[in-house]
Amino acid sequence: MSFPWAEQYKPTNPFMRWMDDRLPLPRLVYNAVGKGYPVPRNLNYFWNFGVLAGLFLVIQIVTGIVLAMHYAANSSIAFASVEHIMRDVNSGWLMRYVHANGASFFFIVVYIHIFRGLYYGSYKPPREMVWLLGLVIFLLMMATAFMGYVLPWGQMSYWGAQVITGLFEAIPLVGTTIKEWLLGGFAPDNAALNRFFSLHYLLPFVIAGVIILHIWALHLPGSSNPTGVDVKGPQDTVPFHPYYTAKDGFGVGVILILFAIMVFFLPNYLGHADNYIEANPLSTPAHIVPEWYFWPFYAILRAFTVDFILPAKLWGVVAMFGSILLLFFLPWLDKSPVRSGKYRPQFKIWFWVLVVDVLILGWCGGAPAEEPYVMISQLASMYYFAHFLIILPIISRTERPRPMPNSITEAVLGTDESAAQPAAAS
Amino acid sequence: MATVDTNDQAPGTEPEEDGVRRRDFLNIAAVSVAGVGGAVVLLPLINQMSPSADVLALSSIDVDLSAIEAGQAIKTTWRKQPLFVRHLTADEIAEADAVSLSELRDPQTLAERTAEGHKEWLITLAVCTHLGCIPLGAAQGENRGEYGGYFCPCHGSHYDTAARIRKGPAPTNLVVPEYEFTSDTTVTIG
Numbered sequence: 001m002s003f004p005w006a007e008q009y010k011p012t013n014p015f016m017r018w019m020d021d022r023l024p025l026p027r028l029v030y031n032a033v034g035k036g037y038p039v040p041r042n043l044n045y046f047w048n049f050g051v052l053a054g055l056f057l058v059i060q061i062v063t064g065i066v067l068a069m070h071y072a073a074n075s076s077i078a079f080a081s082v083e084h085i086m087r088d089v090n091s092g093w094l095m096r097y098v099h100a101n102g103a104s105f106f107f108i109v110v111y112i113h114i115f116r117g118l119y120y121g122s123y124k125p126p127r128e129m130v131w132l133l134g135l136v137i138f139l140l141m142m143a144t145a146f147m148g149y150v151l152p153w154g155q156m157s158y159w160g161a162q163v164i165t166g167l168f169e170a171i172p173l174v175g176t177t178i179k180e181w182l183l184g185g186f187a188p189d190n191a192a193l194n195r196f197f198s199l200h201y202l203l204p205f206v207i208a209g210v211i212i213l214h215i216w217a218l219h220l221p222g223s224s225n226p227t228g229v230d231v232k233g234p235q236d237t238v239p240f241h242p243y244y245t246a247k248d249g250f251g252v253g254v255i256l257i258l259f260a261i262m263v264f265f266l267p268n269y270l271g272h273a274d275n276y277i278e279a280n281p282l283s284t285p286a287h288i289v290p291e292w293y294f295w296p297f298y299a300i301l302r303a304f305t306v307d308f309i310l311p312a313k314l315w316g317v318v319a320m321f322g323s324i325l326l327l328f329f330l331p332w333l334d335k336s337p338v339r340s341g342k343y344r345p346q347f348k349i350w351f352w353v354l355v356v357d358v359l360i361l362g363w364c365g366g367a368p369a370e371e372p373y374v375m376i377s378q379l380a381s382m383y384y385f386a387h388f389l390i391i392l393p394i395i396s397r398t399e400r401p402r403p404m405p406n407s408i409t410e411a412v413l414g415t416d417e418s419a420a421q422p423a424a425a426s
Numbered sequence: 427m428a429t430v431d432t433n434d435q436a437p438g439t440e441p442e443e444d445g446v447r448r449r450d451f452l453n454i455a456a457v458s459v460a461g462v463g464g465a466v467v468l469l470p471l472i473n474q475m476s477p478s479a480d481v482l483a484l485s486s487i488d489v490d491l492s493a494i495e496a497g498q499a500i501k502t503t504w505r506k507q508p509l510f511v512r513h514l515t516a517d518e519i520a521e522a523d524a525v526s527l528s529e530l531r532d533p534q535t536l537a538e539r540t541a542e543g544h545k546e547w548l549i550t551l552a553v554c555t556h557l558g559c560i561p562l563g564a565a566q567g568e569n570r571g572e573y574g575g576y577f578c579p580c581h582g583s584h585y586d587t588a589a590r591i592r593k594g595p596a597p598t599n600l601v602v603p604e605y606e607f608t609s610d611t612t613v614t615i616g
């Protein structure tokens with residue numbers, strides 16, 4: 001589906017015409033990311049991050065397949081095989097650093113992409129399904145990254161696996177059985193390492209499949225835009241190609257520069273030195289922390305320290321999973337008909353409070369489990385839940401939105417007809 | 427199309443007296459067989475992930491206690507899991523016995539957590555019941571937490587001298603495995 005004024009695919013080359021009748025793949029591309037897909041003319045750079053997330057998925061798959069050619073998923077040699085990749089395999093160090101930092105960049109761009117959606121109300125009708133599928137991708141990414149981090153079989157790998165599978169033990173009655181089933185043993189060992197590798201290889205392709213659904217669902221209504229106002233006519237859109245291929249291309253260039261700086265100059269900045277020590281089931285590192293992208297959730301997990309009807313541990317686990325599951329209900333928690341935060345004076349303030357709150361949670365999640373961090377995480381976790389369950393439902397009813405432009409074109413060029421002249425459009 | 431009349435129905439599609447057609451029965455039977463078959467195939471697919479025979483076979487170990495002085499503890503492994511064997515001092519035993527059960531999150535006496543006649547030998551899994559880290563406190567000079575037993579650095583769980591949970595997120599005491607004293611100085615675990 002697309003807007004009625006979308007450019008039609010009319011191949012002139014006889015081979016392309018022959019192809020179009022037999023396998024209309026070029027037509028699909030034309031209508032999805034080519035001239036045939038009209039997009040609001042006013043998208044800002046925050047709309048680059050979906051494409052950037054796709055870029056990092058491709059980078060992870062390519063470097064991952066290369067790593068899998070040299071890696072051995074056996075607990076007695078896994079650590080050595082990663083060192084072999086680093087020291088002996090031609091360009092192996094590059095592949096591994098790109099893969100390890102690629103995971104971090106993947107999460108950076110996806111977090112910005114998610115907060116873009118939160119600010120501009122992209123989760124609201126008619127794009128609820130796009131939002132829900134996005135959350136499914138996010139969950140799959142977290143599972144993939146967690147299992148990938150176990151593969152080098154260093155100390156953080158091992159103890160991370162122990163702690164995360166330990167979460168399932170919080171489930172009443174069947175918890176221990178589930179944990180042993182997941183690990184194929186009483187503690188992480190060869191069986192666990194092998195299945196994690198198998199699933200770590202599989203899940204990125206599942207992610208690719210869900211991304212196709214995500215984009216399919218998006219292309220029915222088309223992209224939203226910074227004003228949140230619906231597209232009303234051809235004057236509000238420009239074709240994806242060349243306008244947004246160029247804008248996205250620029251974003252790709254910028255992020256790749258930043259990425260290269262990390263890979264070549266700070267390749268271990270986001271990692272943990274402990275993971276260069278081989279896994280030792282008899283010694284826990286003094287300070288176990290997951291990778292930075294899990295810190296906010298880890299802080300929520302650790303925020304529960306007292307039993308209240310249920311054991312503290314179960315509360316922590318429920319809250320941690322709940323903090324993500326909650327987002328699945330967001331389209332029905334925020335009922336304000338105004339999409340964009342730009343026209344919602346109160347929402348805008350609370351949005352920035354949420355951003356700071358999540359950053360604080362992240363900072364506490366990376367810190368040791370001591371005061372004051374525990375207390376700060378408790379307060380910040382409370383705010384997180386209150387934001388979605390109390391504040392958003394209330395302000396979506398009470399807040400008085402600011403006046404909105406009548407159309408995207410008006411927002412870009414102003415109401416004055418003469419302002420529509422290129423020279424005046426400053 | 428538009429002119430289908432009842433006489434044109436395929437054989438078996440006309441309703442019986444009770445309103446059930448033969449085809450309904452066949453549909454339900456076929457789908458049920460496929461469903462049950464699918465479920466049966468799922469079982470081995472799920473079960474293959476459970477601990478395998480070689481993992482389960484690592485059942486029991488013998489530990490020699492003669493070299494462990496009062497106040498000392500050792501760490502060993504059992505079923506790929508770390509294990510604490512601790513020789514309690516008289517003070518530590520007294521401290522553990524002085525606690526009233528109502529103060530405890532997971533009420534158990536030291537006597538219940540040790541073998542009869544061997545109250546000074548505290549044998550537990552060295553796996554924090556919170557999320558599975560190894561608590562500190564076995565080796566000399568390690569942090570034993572606020573209650574003088576073990577301290578888990580991961581999320582701050584404090585265990586007392588009977589390895590009972592006293593403070594922090596862990597829900598239960600350190601697990602006491604099944605064991606038996608085969609002589610005064612050897613114990614068989616598992």
Ligand code: HEM
Pocket residue numbers: 057060061062063064065066067068071082096099100103106141144145146148149150151152200201203204207271
């Ligand atoms: C969603 C995309 C992916 C993410 C987020 C991801 C994440 C990770 C992470 C965080 C690590 C640990 C890096 C380290 O510290 O060494 C890792 C390792 C690994 N990954 Fe991936 N990965 C992805 C896709 C793939 C794919 C598609 C493959 C294989 C086809 C793969 C193969 C491997 C291998 C063999 C390792 C172990 C070697 C190493 O530690 O560098 N990955 N992955």
Ligand code: FES
Pocket residue numbers: 554555556557558559578579580581582583594595596
């Ligand atoms: S694992 Fe010991 S306190 Fe969390």
